[in-house]
Amino acid sequence: xxxxxxxxxDIPAQSNHEALSALKAEGYNVLVDLTxxxxxxxxxxxRFDVIYxxxxxxxxxxxxxxxxxxxxxxxxxxxxxxVSDLWPIADWLEREVWDMFGVAFADRPDIKRxxxxxxxxxxxxxxDYPIGKRQPLIGPKDGNLPMSPSFNxxxxxxxxx
Amino acid sequence: xxxxxxxxxxxxxxPQHPAMHGVVHLVLELEGERIVxxxxxxxxxxxxxxxxxxxxxxxxxxxxxxxxxxxxxxxNNVGYAMAVETxxxxxxxxxxxxxxxxxxxxxxxxxxxxxxxxxxxxxxxLTVFLYLIKAREYLYQLVDQLTGARITxxxxxxxxxxxxxxxxxxxxxxxxxxxxRECLRDSDALLTRNRIFMDRVEGTGVISKxxxxxxxxxxxxLRSTGVPYDVRRAHPYLVYDRFDFEIPVGSTxxxxxxxxxxxxxxxxxxxxxxxxxxxxxxxxxSLEPAEIKYAYELEDMGKRGDTELISKYAAKVDQxxxxxxxxxxxxxxxxxxxxTMPTKEQTYTNxxxxxxxxxxxxxxxxxxxxxxxSYSAVEGGNGELGFHVVSDGTDGxxxxxxxxxxxxxxxxxPQMLNGAQIAxxxxxxxxxNMIAGELDR
Numbered sequence: 302x303x304x305x306x307x308x309x310x311d312i313p314a315q316s317n318h319e320a321l322s323a324l325k326a327e328g329y330n331v332l333v334d335l336t337x338x339x340x341x342x343x344x345x346x347x348r349f350d351v352i353y354x355x356x357x358x359x360x361x362x363x364x365x366x367x368x369x370x371x372x373x374x375x376x377x378x379x380x381x382x383x384v385s386d387l388w389p390i391a392d393w394l395e396r397e398v399w400d401m402f403g404v405a406f407a408d409r410p411d412i413k414r415x416x417x418x419x420x421x422x423x424x425x426x427x428x429d430y431p432i433g434k435r436q437p438l439i440g441p442k443d444g445n446l447p448m449s450p451s452f453n454x455x456x457x458x459x460x461x462x
Numbered sequence: 463x464x465x466x467x468x469x470x471x472x473x474x475x476x477p478q479h480p481a482m483h484g485v486v487h488l489v490l491e492l493e494g495e496r497i498v499x500x501x502x503x504x505x506x507x508x509x510x511x512x513x514x515x516x517x518x519x520x521x522x523x524x525x526x527x528x529x530x531x532x533x534x535x536x537x538n539n540v541g542y543a544m545a546v547e548t549x550x551x552x553x554x555x556x557x558x559x560x561x562x563x564x565x566x567x568x569x570x571x572x573x574x575x576x577x578x579x580x581x582x583x584x585x586x587x588l589t590v591f592l593y594l595i596k597a598r599e600y601l602y603q604l605v606d607q608l609t610g611a612r613i614t615x616x617x618x619x620x621x622x623x624x625x626x627x628x629x630x631x632x633x634x635x636x637x638x639x640x641x642x643r644e645c646l647r648d649s650d651a652l653l654t655r656n657r658i659f660m661d662r663v664e665g666t667g668v669i670s671k672x673x674x675x676x677x678x679x680x681x682x683x684l685r686s687t688g689v690p691y692d693v694r695r696a697h698p699y700l701v702y703d704r705f706d707f708e709i710p711v712g713s714t715x716x717x718x719x720x721x722x723x724x725x726x727x728x729x730x731x732x733x734x735x736x737x738x739x740x741x742x743x744x745x746x747x748s749l750e751p752a753e754i755k756y757a758y759e760l761e762d763m764g765k766r767g768d769t770e771l772i773s774k775y776a777a778k779v780d781q782x783x784x785x786x787x788x789x790x791x792x793x794x795x796x797x798x799x800x801x802t803m804p805t806k807e808q809t810y811t812n813x814x815x816x817x818x819x820x821x822x823x824x825x826x827x828x829x830x831x832x833x834x835x836s837y838s839a840v841e842g843g844n845g846e847l848g849f850h851v852v853s854d855g856t857d858g859x860x861x862x863x864x865x866x867x868x869x870x871x872x873x874x875x876p877q878m879l880n881g882a883q884i885a886x887x888x889x890x891x892x893x894x895n896m897i898a899g900e901l902d903r
Contacts, residue, residue, distance in 0.1 A: 305693075305697045305837060305838055305839040305848070306548075306836060306837040306838070307837075330675060330676075331675050331676075331678055332678055333678060333846070333848070333865070334678075334837075334848060334850070334863070334865045336850060336863045336865075338835075338852055338860075338861045338863075339861075343854065352850070354837065354850075358675055358691070360671055360672070360675055360689055361689075362690070363685075363689045363690035363691035363692070363695075363696070363709075363711075364691070364696060365691070365696040365697065370837070388676060388677075388678070389676050389677055389873075389874075390676070390677045390678045390870055390873055390874075392873070393869065393873040401512075414505075415504065415505060416504065416505035416508045416902055416903075417505060417508065418505070425510060425513055426512060426513055426861075430513075432510075432513060432514070432516075432517055
């Protein structure tokens with residue numbers, strides 16, 4: 302276990318805000334990262350694992366006093382609550398998690414995509430999103446690849462194709 | 463009616479704007495020249511790095527990491543390889559670790575030179591830009607000799623690096639370092655006490671250390687506020703604990719401090735490379751593929767009389783235990799310390815190297831990393847560059863998450879711009895050192 306990873310803790314998704322604010326009160330004052338992993342092909346239920354990575358940061362000495370990796374299991378129903386009131390950076394990171402995985406946040410009903418454009422259909426980092434899928438805005442409309450050989454077609458291990 | 467009484471107006475800056483390097487869109491709400499509100503729109507350079515990585519083998523992801531922060535690609539290469547090695551429990555030989563440190567620090571210098579040079583140019587100092595880009599070009603040529611490419615380096619492998627240092631690298635670096643320092647001296651003389659430059663950067667783009675921490679900002683940006691946090695110190699990776707270097711910090715967190723911090727860090731990085739070149743031990747720079755032969759092959763060698771070679775190889779006896787030929791490639795496929803690519807010298811000069819290389823890059827034949835997940839962080843040009851890697855035991859990543867350091871700074875950009883003048887956008891945005899390849903992935 303390397304120190305930058307920190308110890309793993311699993312918390313229930315329904316009380317993520319309470320648990321994370323308790324951790325913040327404990328001294329974990331920096332949200333280092335917020336990301337998600339989709340375990341659909343492994344048959345895990347609920348399928349998503351949302352990971353909050355926190356750091357206990359000593360602002361004067363610039364020391365990292367310990368890290369923790371908080372895992373929440375969710376499906377795509379809006380169960381998690383936003384933590385952007387605890388850490389303002391969570392605003393963008395939650396937008397990215399929504400954009401890429403479609404994990405919704407209960408108190409952010411009109412959340413906006415971060416990296417993709419508004420007309421994008423689907424959530425690109427889900428395991429059932431085919432890597433070669435075409436978007437309606439780009440075409441062709443049926444979503445299939447145009448007839449040109451590419452490495453993406455030759456690869457055998459892509460889920461969903 | 464409301465439109466008529468509205469005192470503010472909107473201005474779109476970007477996505478393509480001559481004064482902003484990188485493709486980013488700022489929507490500014492202005493009251494005269496004063497910025498009331500800023501919205502940052504990103505994603506124009508999204509290339510699906512994380513999705514693409516899921517359909518690649520472990521080593522084939524390395525070239526795509528070049529394209530993240532393309533002014534310091536070697537740091538990305540090292541960061542990704544370290545995350546995979548942490549998960550696999552592999553340790554790179556010491557010489558390989560030193561070579562990685564040298565590569566990282568050269569990249570850090572090119573990153574800072576680009577940032578300082580480009581922001582100086584946007585503030586009207588084209589001469590400084592030319593000096594610093596000249597210095598960067600010397601370093602790029604050095605990187606070219608080391609990796610074979612100036613920017614698309616693809617230098618690391620899981621378990622090592624592409625190749626050893628080229629001949630006379632230390633002397634070449636000494637010559638380059640002298641030229642870089644000369645360019646830095648010239649630029650310093652032109653900028654650091656320059657009234658026009660200081661009027662633009664002093665006291666603009668100020669951020670407090672509390673705000674910076676709330677936004678998760680790291681790197682030179684955080685250090686300019688006076689917080690000496692550096693991943694190389696906080697979590698010493700590779701062999702960084704063996705070098706004597708300082709962590710320059712600022713005090714007020716304005717654009718001027720960020721300029722000074724970066725200029726000071728260039729010198730510290732050059733010092734680290736000099737120390738690394740002095741300390742670097744001999745030996746292998748990468749782990750090597752298994753030197754294992756089947757027991758029956760050793761028997762054949764004995765019958766042929768090649769007895770002095772037998773002791774060089776480890777015997778592999780599973781043919782009698784599990785059946786002839788079963789899992790014949792276990793030596794190269796097993797998740798053990800042999801999980802590495804042969805060097806180019808091996809691949810191009812002998813059949814074992816070629817076959818090992820070929821097997822390792824074939825689909826579902828490559829190295830297999832044990833299931834699990836790991837996060838590992840390195841100090842990138844802009845701050846903590848983290849890679850969260852998830853493996854399901856196959857020959858490719860199940861998920862790769864890149865923590866891009868400049869995303870955190872871009873999210874905090876409105877905090878620095880609101881209330882300032884339009885002209886302050888240029889130095890503030892310049893000091894962010896936004897690299898769209900890393901921001902949008």
